Structure formats: C-alpha cells, structure tokens
Amino acid sequence: xxxxxxxxxxxxxxxxxxxxxxxxxxxxxxxxxxxxxxxxxxxxxxxxxxxxxxxxxxxxxxxxxxxxxxxxxxxxxxxxxxxxxxxxxxxxxxxxxxxxxxxxxxxxxxxxxxxxxxxxxxxxxxxxxxxxxxxxxxxxxxxxxxxxxxxxxxxxxxxxxxxxxxxxxxxxxxxxxxxxxxxxxxxxxxxxxxxxxxxxxxxxxxxxxxxxxxxxxxxxxxxxxxxxxxxxxxxxxxxxxxxxxxxxxxxxxxxxxxxxxxxxxxxxxxxxxxxx
Amino acid sequence: xxxxxxxxxxxxxxxxxxxxxxxxxxxxxxxxxxxxxxxxxxxxxxxxxxxxxxxxxxxxxxxxxxxxxxxxxxxxxxxxxxxxxxxxxxxxxxxxxxxxxxxxxxxxxxxxxxxxxxxxxxxxxxxxxxxxxxxxxxxxxxxxxxxxxxxxxxxxxxxxxxxxxxxxxxxxxxxxxxxxxxxxxxxxxxxxxxxxxxxxxxxxxxxxxxxxxxxxxxxxxxxxxxxxxxxxxxxxxxxxxxxxxxxxxxxxxxxxxxxxxxxxxxxxxxxxxxxxxxxxxxxxxxxxxxxxxxxxxxxxxxxxxxxxxxxxxxxxxxxxxxxxxxxxxxxxxxxxxxxxxxxxxxxxxxxxxxxxxxxxxxxxxxxxxxxxxxxxxxxxxxxxx
Numbered sequence: 001x002x003x004x005x006x007x008x009x010x011x012x013x014x015x016x017x018x019x020x021x022x023x024x025x026x027x028x029x030x031x032x033x034x035x036x037x038x039x040x041x042x043x044x045x046x047x048x049x050x051x052x053x054x055x056x057x058x059x060x061x062x063x064x065x066x067x068x069x070x071x072x073x074x075x076x077x078x079x080x081x082x083x084x085x086x087x088x089x090x091x092x093x094x095x096x097x098x099x100x101x102x103x104x105x106x107x108x109x110x111x112x113x114x115x116x117x118x119x120x121x122x123x124x125x126x127x128x129x130x131x132x133x134x135x136x137x138x139x140x141x142x143x144x145x146x147x148x149x150x151x152x153x154x155x156x157x158x159x160x161x162x163x164x165x166x167x168x169x170x171x172x173x174x175x176x177x178x179x180x181x182x183x184x185x186x187x188x189x190x191x192x193x194x195x196x197x198x199x200x201x202x203x204x205x206x207x208x209x210x211x212x213x214x215x216x217x218x219x220x221x222x223x224x225x226x227x228x229x230x231x232x233x234x235x236x237x238x239x240x241x242x243x244x245x246x247x248x249x250x251x252x253x254x255x256x257x258x259x260x261x262x263x264x265x266x267x268x269x270x271x272x273x274x275x276x
Numbered sequence: 277x278x279x280x281x282x283x284x285x286x287x288x289x290x291x292x293x294x295x296x297x298x299x300x301x302x303x304x305x306x307x308x309x310x311x312x313x314x315x316x317x318x319x320x321x322x323x324x325x326x327x328x329x330x331x332x333x334x335x336x337x338x339x340x341x342x343x344x345x346x347x348x349x350x351x352x353x354x355x356x357x358x359x360x361x362x363x364x365x366x367x368x369x370x371x372x373x374x375x376x377x378x379x380x381x382x383x384x385x386x387x388x389x390x391x392x393x394x395x396x397x398x399x400x401x402x403x404x405x406x407x408x409x410x411x412x413x414x415x416x417x418x419x420x421x422x423x424x425x426x427x428x429x430x431x432x433x434x435x436x437x438x439x440x441x442x443x444x445x446x447x448x449x450x451x452x453x454x455x456x457x458x459x460x461x462x463x464x465x466x467x468x469x470x471x472x473x474x475x476x477x478x479x480x481x482x483x484x485x486x487x488x489x490x491x492x493x494x495x496x497x498x499x500x501x502x503x504x505x506x507x508x509x510x511x512x513x514x515x516x517x518x519x520x521x522x523x524x525x526x527x528x529x530x531x532x533x534x535x536x537x538x539x540x541x542x543x544x545x546x547x548x549x550x551x552x553x554x555x556x557x558x559x560x561x562x563x564x565x566x567x568x569x570x571x572x573x574x575x576x577x578x579x580x581x582x583x584x585x586x587x588x589x590x591x592x593x594x595x596x597x598x599x600x601x602x603x604x605x606x607x608x609x610x611x612x613x614x615x616x617x618x619x620x621x622x623x624x625x626x627x628x629x630x631x632x633x634x635x636x637x638x639x640x641x642x643x644x645x646x647x648x649x650x651x652x653x654x655x656x657x658x659x660x661x
Contacts, residue, residue, distance in 0.1 A: 012510070015521060045506040050350075061510055061522060066503040068353065069512035069522070070346060071372050077310075077343035081350025081358070082503060084334045085308050089354060089504055110339040268329040275330070 007034040010044070012064045019058055023209075023217020025176035025202025026056055029123050032179055033094070034063070036186035047090045050079040052104060054130045055204075056096035056123040073104030076111045079118050087117070087261055092190060097124040097138040101157055105137070112166035114260040115194045121186065122159060122197065125204035133207030140243035144211045159199045160252050161236040169194030171236065171253040175201040177224035178249060185251060194259045201247060214244070283331045284469035291464040293457040294319030296428040297387060298327065299464075300435035301359055303472050306385070307333040308351035308358035310344040312366060315399040316455040317389035320361040345370035349382045353511065355477075355502040357439055359385035364393045364406045368413060374448050375414030376513050378536060381490070381498065383442035383477070385435065386410075387451040389458040390566075392643035402455035403643030404566055404617035410450040411595050417533050419540035421547055422450040422595040424566040428462045434549075434592065440475035441547060445539055446497050452594065454617070456567040456646060477502075484508065489520035490532075496539035544596040554587030554605065560659045561605050563626055564615045565591040567646055572615050575652035584660055594622060599629045606630035611659035615639040615652055635659060 005011070011034070020026050037047060044065055051060035053072035060067035070078045075093045083091045093100075100108055100122045111118060127145050128134040135145035135152050138159065142151045160171045170192050172185040182200060189196035203209055203220035214220055224247065232250040239248050258266075284303045291299065298320050301309070309328070311321035321337065328335045334351070338344040341362055348358035362370060367388050377384055390406045392398030410422050421441050425434045431453060438449040480487050480499035484507045490498045498518075501507040514522035515529050540547070551569075554561055560579075564572045569590040579586045589605065591598070606612060612634050614623040623638040630636050639655045641647050 012521075044508075046504055048503050061512060064508050066353075066508060067510045068350075069510070069514065071376055071513055074342060074346045074373070077338060077347045078350040080336065080338075080343075081308065081310060081347035081352075082354045083350075084336060084347075085351035085354035085356040085358070086502075086504055106339050107343055110343070264334070271329045 007031060007038070010034045010037065010064050012062055015062055018062055020055060021206040023203055023205035024055070025125065025200065026059065026123055028176040028179060029121065029182070029200045029202065030059055030062065032183040033121060033186050036183050036190060039187055040190050042090050042190070046088055047092070048082055050075045050082065050091060050093045052095050052099040054096040054099045054128065055125070056094055057099055057130070059094040073099055073102070074107065075099070076104060076107040076118065076120070080111060080116055083117055084261070090190065092119045092121065094121050095123070096129070097122060097126065098128045098136040101159065101162070102137045109162070109166040112163055112168045112195045112197070115167055115169055115257055117193055117195070117259045117261055119189045119196045120198070121200060123200045123202045124159065125202045125208055127204060127208040129204050129207050133211055140241055143208070143243045145208070146211070156241065158236065158240045160197070160239045163197040164236045164253050167195065168197045168253065169255055169257060170196035172197070172251040173199040173201065173239065174249050175224040175228055175247060176203065177221050177228065181249070188254070194257065284466060284472065286466050286468050289464045289466065290461055291428050292319055292459055292461050293425070293428040293431040293453055294389065294459070295323050296431040296464045297435050297451070297453065298323040299466060300432035301385070301439070302327060302331055302333070303432070303466065303469070304357065304436040304439035305474055306357045306359050306439060307331070308348060308356040309333065309335045309360065310338050310347035310351070310358070311335070311361050312338055312341050312344045314363045314366045316391055316458050317361045317363045317387065319458065320387060320389070341366040341369035342372060345373035345386070346376065348384050349373065349377055349380070352382050352384050353503050359387060361387040361389070363389050363391050364403065364409070365396060367406055368409060371409070371414040374420070375416060375418070377448040378414065378418040378420065379513055380511050381446040382448070383446045385438050385442055385449050385451055387435070387453065390452060390454040398644050400455065401644040402567065402617060402646065404454055404568065405621065405643060406452065407594060407616070407618065407621040410452060417537060419537050419596055420448055420450055421445065421540065421593065422452050423549070423592060424452045424594050425457060426566055426569050426590070427457065428460065428464050431457060432464050432466060436472060436474070437549070440473070443475040443477055444497070445543065446478065446500065447540065450595070452566060454567050488518045490516060491518045492535060495543060496535050540596050544598065547593055547596060548598050549592035550598060550601065551590040551592060554589065555585065557585050558587035558609050559585045560611045560613060560656055561587040561589055561609050562613045562615060562652070562656070563589045563591065563622070565594050565622065568615050568617055571646045571649060572652050574649035575656060578649065578653045579656040584656060586656060591622070597625050597629070602626055602629045603631070606633040609634050611635040611637060613637045613639060613652070613655050613659050615647060617641045617643050617646065
C-alpha cells in the first residue's frame, strides 16, 4: 500500500481525481499552499479559500476547509465581504491570471489599494486554459494562443509591478519548479497582515505548451530550472516576462502599512468617542 | 461595541424613502452593506455610511456594482445580514450575482430605486420598468421575491419584511422602490425595537459529520452554516448536489432547479402580501404597485363619484405573482386595468393569468413622472363600456 499523501487531511479526497491535466502546475501550487497552511499554525476552522472561475478557480473545491467557488473574476470582492464581516477569518484567494487580472483586474487593483487583509495566490499559465487556450492579459508578446493564432501582439501585464503599484504589502513570484521557496512565500503571505500577493508561474502543457511547442510538463520544468534567476528585492519594474526568456523570481516587496480594517476601526472609534 | 446600541431610532421622524429604507435595514439587523453610488438610490448608502459606525456595521463602497453585489454575499456566509443598493443601470450589472445568490441560496437584499431607462435614461426621474429584470434578469430558471413599497413608512416596514423573507427562503429579495418613493419625505414612525419581528438565520443544529449543505427541509429550504464554525463546507455557483459538490449532469440539474423554483412557487401563499379593496359588485378592478398605487387612488374616487363600481388591488409582493388571486378576480369582474410606469410588464402577467375571463387594459407610462389621475380615470370609463 502507498503511504498516505501528507496533505490528504486537507483535501476533499471524495472529489479526487481532480480535473487538472497531467503536467499542470496547479496541483503543485495547491501542495505548497496546504503545506504552508499546515506550518502556519492558524486554526483550520478559521481559514477560508475563495476562487473564481477557470482551472485555478477549481482549487477551492478540492481543499477541505470552508471554501467558495464564486463567479468569474469576483473572488476578491466576495473575499472582501467575508473578511470584513468576520475579521477573525484568514481569507485566501486562489485565482488564475485571466480570472484575477483580466475580468477581475478592477477588483485586484482596488483590493490592493485598500490593503485589504487578503492573500492572493495567482497561478499564471499565460492563457485561458479552461476554455481552450485563449490569449490573456499575461500571454507573452508573440506567443501563440487560440484567439491569437498568429502570435499575440499585445503587451502583457507584469503582475508583481501591478500589485506593488496598486498598493500590495507583499509581492513574490516563483515557478512551480521552486517548491520550497514557493511554500515559504505562501507561508509569509498568509501570516502577514494586509494585501499579499504570490504569483506562481505554471506550465499548461495541454494548451499553452502544445500551441507553442514547449513539450510536456517536464520540459517546461527544465526550462524553469535553466532560465529562472532568483533576485530577491529586485525592482518590480524589471520583472517583465518575455516569451521563453529569463524568468526573474523571488520576494520583491515585504512592507508594513495599515490595512483597511486597521484604518476603519481606528476612525470609527474616534468618530464614536467624539460623538459622545 | 454592543451591536444594537442606537440601532433602532424609535419614534416619529420626517424621512425620505431612501433614509427610511436605511433605518429599516438597520432595524432588521443588517450590519453589512456594500454599495456603489447611483442616482436616485445614493441617499441610502450615504445614510448607511453615517450610521454604521454607531451600530457596529461595516459599510464599504466598492469599485463597481459587480463587486458590491458579491461582497455582500461573502459577508452573509461570514454570518451577517447584508444588502446592496442600486438603480436600474446598476441592477443589470448585478445580475451575475443575483444568479449566484439564487443558486448558492444566499439570503440577502437588493434594493433597486428605479429610474427611467433604458440605459442611462432618466437618472433623476422615476420609472417602474425594472420589474422584469428584477424577476428574471439573470440567466437560468429561478424565482425570486420582490416587494414594492409606496411610501417612506413602507420603506421602513417592508425592508424588514424583505430581510425576513430572505432568511426564511434563503433567497435574494428585491426591494423595488422608485425615484418618487426614494426622494419624497413623509412621516415615518419607528416602533420600539422589541416590537419588530426579526427572522433569524436558519442555522443547522446538526454536527458537521451529519450535516449536508443543501439537504432541504420540509419547505424545500436547506439549513445554513457560516464560515469559521468548523463545517469545512463548499459553496459553488456550479450545479451541485446536497453536499454542495459540483455535479455537471442533467440529472443533478433536474434535482436542483425544480427545488429552487418550487421553494418560492409552492410557498407563494405564505409570501403573498396584497392590499385588496374589491366590493362584491365590482365591475372593474385596478391593479397597481409602488408609487403608482397612490396615483390611482384619486382616479378610483373620481370613478366612484360617477357611480362606477370599482375595486382596487395593490401588489406589495409583486413576485412571486399571486396567480390564484388574479385568476379569481378575472372571473368576477368585467375588466381589469393595470397601471404601471412602464410599457407593460406586470400587465402581461395579469393578462396571462386572466386567461380571457376579463378584459385586461394597460395604462402605460414611459416614466419621468407619475400617471395623471385623469388618464387612469379615462381607462376606467373605457373598461366598463
């Protein structure tokens, strides 16, 4: 008999096998995330996982905690309501690049601006995978997708730069090759107050990988290993991703500032005192 | 701070409908509001923003209506009673999450202070043309509950009813005000807090190992849980089984959808709220709702003076539609006159249900102001010819 999976206790085993393709990186991100939760010592009953729609949107459904699979792009505003109504909850949003940055882009910048006390883990596989590999806001310039069949001529977002500019307190990026660092970053992001953001660069061998002739999941991992450069503290303006080029990974931002709830509580207290 | 301190402002006030709705929501126990400014509804969130620091509530002005209409659902699953407020052009942006609240059975209140449309239309002037988008604007099959108050006093009273119905049936309840009701000021009497009936959330008494998130009780409504209580539940907008797990199949859909529809349709009688004044010898009955029901009063008086036997039916709960009541009226009278500030929404329902038993006449209005009592009076004369 195989030894039990060490993260099994936090998975909905009655829903396994999951829907993700062989070689997909989402499972790796979930594995690192659950290990981070286990190390965090946060009571599991207080942890909520919220997802939107898409391949990564399915994460909430496999984690055996209070979990919410909401609408496309709207995981963050749902999570905002959850957190504000019960600040004791630790709320984590798991989301894909299309979900979080295209349709959910407005919510992303505003949650970051408010320094809302939520962790966002964004699995970036450079395309809309659930719907069959369409071009997205992170698809690298010239990369092929089903709705950019001659190569994408749009400029993609640099997610760490976007998160920092909008007001995040913590920003990191890793690939699914960097499991130790990714888990460590997730742990730090979850434990830290404020809007914390971890980008996870992930293979999508079935769609993005196939269309761009990048081979199976393993080839992509070899590419990550060879081309990733760890630069902790690098300015986020230098983190643009070019098609099959160097990937700068690391922890880029880790600052302290008051959260939405800190500000609200402090102000409301003052308002109540002066009204008496 | 203690949650109910200063929450219920007992006594007589001079309030706009928007402010009365705000106070009613607070009295109903609403402690989370997410909103986005839109004329003519903004008075509600402005007062909420002023009042919430003193009642232990959280107000957040979100980045758009899409965000407002889902943030409140997060708050509900964390245990709060919650609402959002908008007008027609905001309501259609919220359709995505009315559907979500329906399928996830999230009790919450959507206030719509209606204005003239379509699109930007008449921001500062009234309309009643959101009745169908409130009922079926999201895709898929479902039923909701919609109430239409006709005064600031009713904005206070019936928004409490709206919160109570939301909890009882685990459904988004649409509170269909209009620009007139929202902006008019009238006397509003707020009763003592202990005289206000509040329906608590239907929390399960079962322990996590026995509990199923969507196992319905006798009235087809399942008992609820909230985040943080150790149930480790899963809520999804996908078609789901009783565990709450997604099941993408025709069979699961055939289990879920009829229940969501029937929990409202089969309970219509329990939800029904009408104001009926139909003498036995009535020849014609006027059907109206919201601000329009105040305009028709004068027309009815005028007709009565002329010796016309006229009755009146005012829909306070518009959806679910009181089919049996109207079917019965259609069999007793010569004609039904439907007066609404649109070009035929509730009218077509009345016509369908009357099934040819009575002549059904629409007195339409494009919005921007209320009907002239004269127009309604002329239709009454026409109806009894």
